[in-house]
Amino acid sequence: MKSVYDEQSERWIEMKRNGKNINHIYLEKPAMKNKISDLGGKDVLCLGVGSGEEIELLREFHPKSIVGTDLSSKLIESAQLSFPEYEFYACDMENQPLINNSVDFVYSSLVMHYKKSWEATFKEIYRILRPGGIFLFSTHHPVRWSAYQSKIKGHNKRILGYDKLKDKEPIIYGDYLNNTKLTDVWFGDFEVEYYHKPFGEIIPEIIKSKFVIADFVEPKPTKQFESIDPKAYKVNNKIPLFMIFELIKQS
Numbered sequence: 157m158k159s160v161y162d163e164q165s166e167r168w169i170e171m172k173r174n175g176k177n178i179n180h181i182y183l184e185k186p187a188m189k190n191k192i193s194d195l196g197g198k199d200v201l202c203l204g205v206g207s208g209e210e211i212e213l214l215r216e217f218h219p220k221s222i223v224g225t226d227l228s229s230k231l232i233e234s235a236q237l238s239f240p241e242y243e244f245y246a247c248d249m250e251n252q253p254l255i256n257n258s259v260d261f262v263y264s265s266l267v268m269h270y271k272k273s274w275e276a277t278f279k280e281i282y283r284i285l286r287p288g289g290i291f292l293f294s295t296h297h298p299v300r301w302s303a304y305q306s307k308i309k310g311h312n313k314r315i316l317g318y319d320k321l322k323d324k325e326p327i328i329y330g331d332y333l334n335n336t337k338l339t340d341v342w343f344g345d346f347e348v349e350y351y352h353k354p355f356g357e358i359i360p361e362i363i364k365s366k367f368v369i370a371d372f373v374e375p376k377p378t379k380q381f382e383s384i385d386p387k388a389y390k391v392n393n394k395i396p397l398f399m400i401f402e403l404i405k406q407s
């Protein structure tokens with residue numbers, strides 16, 4: 157299966173490297189970083205590594221090794237060029253090129269929502285993690301991403317709710333309870349497809365995976381976010397954009 161990130165790899169790399177992806181830089185990455193402690197002596201997998209920028213973040217924690225994987229072979233080529241000292245592989249998150257019990261920490265930032273079901277990915281990550289190992293991942297928060305959305309000439313609207321009028325059909329905005337494939341356009345011209353799924357599917361999938369939830373975070377924007385985009389800061393301070401799960405493979 158080809159990734160949309162292959163077709164638009166140059167555009168994605170440009171956006172990643174021009175510092176304009178403020179939801180990543182001033183909200184999600186600091187929250188993910190906050191969940192990492194010393195990785196000294198540990199083998200790390202960066203799942204959905206994209207063009208590799210998160211390698212910089214991970215190596216601040218001095219891991220013994222880092223492997224990066226991603227569905228997009230073009231992004232993997234770019235990551236390999238930027239970080240020749242690490243190994244990168246193009247593959248689906250459900251099929252990792254690693255042997256059983258071979259890594260201590262799996263880091264995955266904003267990748268899980270590209271799968272309708274997380275069952276096969278959980279099984280694969282459970283297989284490659286050593287007992288006691290951690291799977292830290294961020295993904296779309298279902299409350300925000302299940303909302304009705306319209307974007308017209310700079311007017312962005314998201315509503316999750318309804319109008320129920322006497323003697324008329326209700327008008328319903330959004331669909332929280334159903335697993336849905338959504339199409340979207342980011343940054344004006346970056347077309348993507350991803351899945352929304354409710355907590356009512358997420359939590360049972362985690363329970364079935366045998367992973368144990370060690371932590372759950374609904375990150376707020378950092379103060380720097382406010383100085384860069386005060387309007388988006390206000391929204392992100394009240395309506396969750398992403399969420400983070402820390403899962404443990406028990407010993």
Ligand SMILES: C[S@@+](CC[C@H](N)C(=O)[O-])C[C@H]1O[C@@H](n2cnc3c(N)ncnc32)[C@H](O)[C@@H]1O
Nearest residue numbers: 159161204206226227228248249265266267270
């Ligand atoms: C929003 S980007 C995040 C990239 C990087 N983690 C970051 O935060 O900059 C999503 C990434 O998920 C990758 N991806 C999408 N579907 C995937 C799949 N089925 N298996 C592995 N990677 C996938 C895309 O190629 C892309 O690099």
